[in-house]
Amino acid sequence: MTIDPKEISAPEMHGYLLGVIAPRPIAWASTIDKDGNVNLAPYSFFNVFSSNPPMLILSPALPRDGQKKHTLLNAEETDEIVINIVSYPVVEQMSLSSTAYPKGVNEFVKAGLTEVKSDFVKPPRVGESIASFECKVDRVISLGQEPGAGNLILAEVILGHISDEILDENGKPDPLKADLVGRMGGDWYARATPDAIFKLPKPNRNLGIGVDQIPEFIRNSTILTGNNLGRLANVTALPTQEEVEAFGQTDEILEMKMRFVNHRESFEDHLHELAQIFLNGDEVEKAWLTLLQVTTL
Ligand SMILES: Cc1cc2nc3c(=O)[nH]c(=O)nc-3n(C[C@H](O)[C@H](O)[C@H](O)COP(=O)(O)O)c2cc1C
Incomplete structure (x- = not known):
């Protein structure tokens, strides 16, 4: 099948894109507003795009009512965000935290999660996460004014925390211990269990024959x-x-x-x-x- 975005509705396009651009990592974004109210929400339009400077990008979309999501409002208001990583033991709590609670409601409380004080920024990190990144908002790029339009939050990492429990004997993250989760289309998720992941040697540095x-x-x-x-x-x-x-x-x-x-x-x-x-x-x-x-x- 071929898909022309001009011929189908935006929600349909959304479904096709998310169904095949997957699995996507999930940023569990913790922010605060200028009055200090804490907010937490998951975003799978997310990835790392630079390691020097270390830069993460996530994208809260404009909802149908056109009102910016709390994460975006707070990131713009205070220029700070903590991005927590989602593993299997917290998927239900992560999903619950995506509920559209009114502004000012703390999803750490709603989802029963532990607020751990960050070292350099005001938003707390999720104590149950296997990794968290304290970030300063570098800039926000709006991709449009229609419902579904992304808003890229470029977040520069100023301090990272990784749970010792997922490190190997060399102090590196061990994929066999991390139990990472990815978002797929519809209600689907992927879980990187030891039997689901595999190694592939990098291509020959000396140029393979092709x-x-x-x-x-x-x-x-x-x-x-x-x-x-x-x-x-x-x-x-x-x-x-x-x-x-x-x-x-x-x-x-x-x-x-x-x-x-x-x-x-x-x-x-x-x-x-x-x-x-x-x-x-x-x-x-x-x-x-x-x-x-x-x-x-
Ligand atoms: C796994 C998962 C991934 C999500 N990814 C996104 C996303 O990339 N962009 C987005 O706008 N909403 C996404 N959502 C929906 C938001 O989490 C939801 O709208 C939430 O209420 C926003 O909260 P906030 O207004 O407190 O920021 C996702 C939800 C889940 C469960």
Whole structure:
């Protein structure tokens, strides 16, 4: 399907965007107004956009009634904001704090959360959060006057707090301990549990060969996936013919050659299946040595 924002309503567009631009991190923003009333609300139009200076951006939208959200009003009024990070153990309280309570109502109280005094800014941080960032508002950029228009709050981090409980032995945030949560479309959320997250090595610094340089009989495989080709293309050079021939003397390959002596196509399919197993186990070199066995026939 194709979507033309001019042909559909703003709420429909909102739904499509949020359904696929996901999962999004959630800023749990704590602010105060000029009278010192504390406010807390979640915002998933949020991310880090600079580390030097350390700059976070979140975007309270203009609601249908056109009245600015309390977070935006307070950020403009006092130039201070604390951005707390949401993990699974606090999702229900985070969701509750999104309720549109009247201005002046403290959502820390409504959601049963602990106010911890910040070091440099007046808004408190959420004691239950795994991380909090005390920020000065650098600037606010309005993206329009219609309902749904974003208002970017550019928040410069002046002090960060990270719970020791989520650090690894080197003092770095451990994704396996953080139990982070992301916002998806509709009522959906994502939870970064150990079985849901995975590692992907960074592309080769020495420039991988690229998918276009993978021999055609491999590139056009009906078995290998785009992910498989992406990993294969990350090597700087293909194995030498001697290496391929030496690998061809291993029991597994010799047995396959015997089994499919008069069935070249089946042999190739099996090579691709075996290569895929090697790729799934991060053994890229063995995958290449396997795939290139057809060149020894
Ligand atoms: C997980 C989550 C993410 C949200 N993200 C946004 C957002 O990015 N922008 C926005 O305008 N409202 C967002 N909302 C809705 C606000 O939290 C809600 O309007 C809240 O009442 C605003 O509170 P405030 O007026 O105290 O700032 C989100 C709600 C939830 C539960």
